Amino acid sequence: MIIRRARPEEVVRLRAIADYQFGFPAGDLLIPDNVVVGVSPATRRIREIYGEEGLLAVLRAHDYLYSLSLLGAKRLLALPEPRLRARLRVETPPSKSINCRIIETIDHDLRPGDEVIVLNSSGELVGVGRLRLSPTEILENECWGEAIRLRKTVKGDNS
Incomplete structure (x- = not known):
């Protein structure tokens, strides 16, 4: 896994995926501005999303949607109840x-x-x-x- 800082256009795309999957404004809550990504060396696609605290989510290969980690779930708890x-x-x-x-x-x-x-x-x-x-x-x-x-x-x- 290649770990690097995400480019601005990648941050926009990652937030759009989160908004699609979890509803607006989940992208802003889940994906910070200074996000670090893990990139697959074979496919060069983003697979892991890291914040300052650690792993936030993993992008599944078969549908390119997120599997949340506990840290990612804690961030999404800011959404109003009972969402997600x-x-x-x-x-x-x-x-x-x-x-x-x-x-x-x-x-x-x-x-x-x-x-x-x-x-x-x-x-x-x-x-x-x-x-x-x-x-x-x-x-x-x-x-x-x-x-x-x-x-x-x-x-x-x-x-």
Whole structure:
């Protein structure tokens, strides 16, 4: 991976992708002006987005949309609720597979396959993952299967 500072036209394109995927003004929240990118040496395409804190997101090769990291999810929490969010009825999810019964609220504009930011019952970030069912199916409580597959989770303090 080649790490370099993004050119101004690349910053505009990266923000446009975020606005398309997450809605305006997600591009300005997710992509800072001084963004650093990881470029694939084979294809010369941008694959990783870094801010001052670390990895913000990864651009997926098959559709060129973002897979969020926890830092990227924290930046997008500035969007008004319930945008991009699912709130759980519990403090800690039992596993990386979240079923319908423990989801309290969810953004109705999400679709299966979308990135979703998962919050606990206190409103704190638990993790980020991919939605597997539509919000309508989840909230009807008629489903028993996996609703969200968590990809990254916040490490708990075991002290």
